[in-house]
Structures are given as structure tokens and as C-alpha cells.
Amino acid sequence: MKTIYSILYIPLNATLGERLSIGILMTNGKDYYFKYSLDKLNAIKGIINTEKIHIIKSYLRALEKEVNFEDDSVLFHKELVNLSNWVNETYLSYLSKYSNNIIQFSNPKIIDIDLNENNFRRLFEKYVYKFDIGLKEDEKNVNVLDTVKKYLYPIIEKNVNIDITLTSLNFKNLFAPIEINFFGVNNVPVAGQTFDFDKKHYYLENDVTRYISLAKALELEGIKNGKYFVLGKEPNKMNKRSHNMWKHIRDSNFLKFIDVDEYEIVEEYIKEHNVRPYFGEERIDKRFIRS
Structure with a gap:
């Protein structure tokens, strides 16, 4: 042939x-x-x-x-x-x-x-x-985070805080520390978190709950109507519980699911809305403080 x-x-x-x-x-x-x-x-x-x-x-x-x-x-x-x-x-x-x-x-x-x-x-x-x-088959669980770090971070790093850990020192109603991939503000808080929807359901549920707790902590301080991005990939349909959670997040009006291959949507939002870092450069004990 x-x-x-x-x-x-x-x-x-x-x-x-x-x-x-x-x-x-x-x-x-x-x-x-x-x-x-x-x-x-x-x-x-x-x-x-x-x-x-x-x-x-x-x-x-x-x-x-x-x-x-x-x-x-x-x-x-x-x-x-x-x-x-x-x-x-x-x-x-x-x-x-x-x-x-x-x-x-x-x-x-x-x-x-x-x-x-x-x-x-x-x-x-x-x-x-x-x-x-x-990535090889055994590396796919980090594919989403790797994609965000390689392609999205360099574009938005001047507009948001990258890879930070938030605690009750930042928001008093945040009862457990949470690591956030990026965090910024325009008139409302703008956050983004990557999720591995193929991980065990217990751990996935815990990750989602902690992310939602950030939004709730902000609302309790009167900081409402935030934009909360979730970046990930649709999980295997055989993993019914995780796939159902993915569907709920995808269809949610509260969280904004973005397929990681469409990360430009996040970039476009951040640029068009002139998002800036939520925290300033000052640090106390290596933790961000409010500007």
C-alpha cells in the first residue's frame, strides 16, 4: 500500500x-x-x-x-x-x-x-x-494540573496570586487551610482550582467540599458573587459517583466548570475583567495578608 x-x-x-x-x-x-x-x-x-x-x-x-x-x-x-x-x-x-x-x-x-x-x-x-x-498512562492524573501550570499560569501570573494556601488568618470563617491554584479579584473574588475527577470519590468529594468552603467563608464576610472556576476533565463514566459529581459541577450555577483544553476561557475572563491579585506582596510568616 x-x-x-x-x-x-x-x-x-x-x-x-x-x-x-x-x-x-x-x-x-x-x-x-x-x-x-x-x-x-x-x-x-x-x-x-x-x-x-x-x-x-x-x-x-x-x-x-x-x-x-x-x-x-x-x-x-x-x-x-x-x-x-x-x-x-x-x-x-x-x-x-x-x-x-x-x-x-x-x-x-x-x-x-x-x-x-x-x-x-x-x-x-x-x-x-x-x-x-x-504524558504516559500512569501520569494522566496530573495532566490537568500540568496543563494549567504550563499554559495558563504564564499568561495570568500578573493578574492573580498563584499556588497559595489560605487559612483563617486570611478569612476568619475558613476553618481549614485550602490550597488554591489561582486567586484574584475585580469587583468580586476570582478563584480557580484543578480537580482530578478520576481519583477515589472520597478524596474528590473532600477536595470539592473544601473549595466550596472558601466561597462560603467569603460570603460570610460579605464578599459575594465570586467567580469560582473548576478546571478538569470528564471522568470515566464507569466511575459513576465521580462522574455524577462532575455532571453536578458542570451544570452548577455556583461553580464554573472549564474543560482544561479550553483554559483560554479562563484567560479571556481574567483579561477582559481586569482581574488583579487578591493579595499584595507583603507576607507574614510566609503567608499572604490582605491588601
Whole structure:
């Protein structure tokens, strides 16, 4: 079987024909490989508006979900009969001519190599970016926090306090210390916390309860109508209790659930509402005090 590949581009300036390679799709008619660079996508956020970034990421994730599945290898690939309906030379050639202004496909090219992980990696690094293998299966429990630290923190660190522990010294009605990923204020408090919804239900419930206790402590001090972000991923549906808790939080009017892949929503809110750090630089015994 012949191996073909198509490079995916983000158009930057239609008039000048400027575009940026963001991913690559490769097939031999039986096996299918697809990957895009999240690092490269985040690097261009300053020149593309937030709404378009959302659309691009949703499109790429949907494509990745259709083509790929995660296994123990460093790469994602899949054999699917239905993919031959569109991941083929004819249809990719069509996409290269009529793709929209969100994602463009290059005209598929035939390459005289076997389709395997190593060859795909080489092609990806040649035409797209360095190959990031991502987290292994046993590291997924920290994926949410790692994503927030890597991509969201650098953008919002001037607007909020990062990774702080709040106690009754900060808010008298806070009866137990709570660690918060970020904390700021505009006219109302703005907090954000990451959750691993796949952890044991007892520990998850305790984490959520403590986060809610922060909001209640603030309300008792007359600081109401706060914005409380929860960043995470939908848990496995087989984990019914945790999945139900995730659904309650997702549908809540009190907490604002954000899929960690959509962290730009938090960034946009913080920037548009001119959020600033809740606490000043002064510290007593390494604890923040109220400004």
C-alpha cells in the first residue's frame, strides 16, 4: 500500500498567503496517524483572537478523537474501516482545494516509506514541530494540573496570586487551610482550582467540599458573587459517583466548570475583567495578608 500524508495549516493572512503548519495526517489506507502541536498552537495566541483559537482547537481535537486512540506506545494510531471513506488521496485532495479559513489541508503527497511510528515522528518534526509524546498512562492524573501550570499560569501570573494556601488568618470563617491554584479579584473574588475527577470519590468529594468552603467563608464576610472556576476533565463514566459529581459541577450555577483544553476561557475572563491579585506582596510568616 502506498503511504500518503497531508499537512494541516492555520491560515494567518489570506492576502499574503501566510500560514502555519500545525499538524499532519498520514495513512497507507489501512493505518491512520494524526497529531497536532499544542505548543505551537499556544505560541500563536497573540496573533489570533480567542474565539478562533477555540474553534481551531475544537476542530483538531475532534479530528484527533476520530482518527486516534491512546495506547501504551508513544504515538496514537488506529485501524478503522470507516476512515477510508475520507482519509484517502481523493478526498484529501478535495480538502486541499476547498478547505475553510480555519484549517487548511495540503495536497496529499505520496512518500516511499513504510508507515510506522518512527517515520511519522520524523515527518512531523520536519514539517510541523518537535514531537511531544505527552504524558504516559500512569501520569494522566496530573495532566490537568500540568496543563494549567504550563499554559495558563504564564499568561495570568500578573493578574492573580498563584499556588497559595489560605487559612483563617486570611478569612476568619475558613476553618481549614485550602490550597488554591489561582486567586484574584475585580469587583468580586476570582478563584480557580484543578480537580482530578478520576481519583477515589472520597478524596474528590473532600477536595470539592473544601473549595466550596472558601466561597462560603467569603460570603460570610460579605464578599459575594465570586467567580469560582473548576478546571478538569470528564471522568470515566464507569466511575459513576465521580462522574455524577462532575455532571453536578458542570451544570452548577455556583461553580464554573472549564474543560482544561479550553483554559483560554479562563484567560479571556481574567483579561477582559481586569482581574488583579487578591493579595499584595507583603507576607507574614510566609503567608499572604490582605491588601
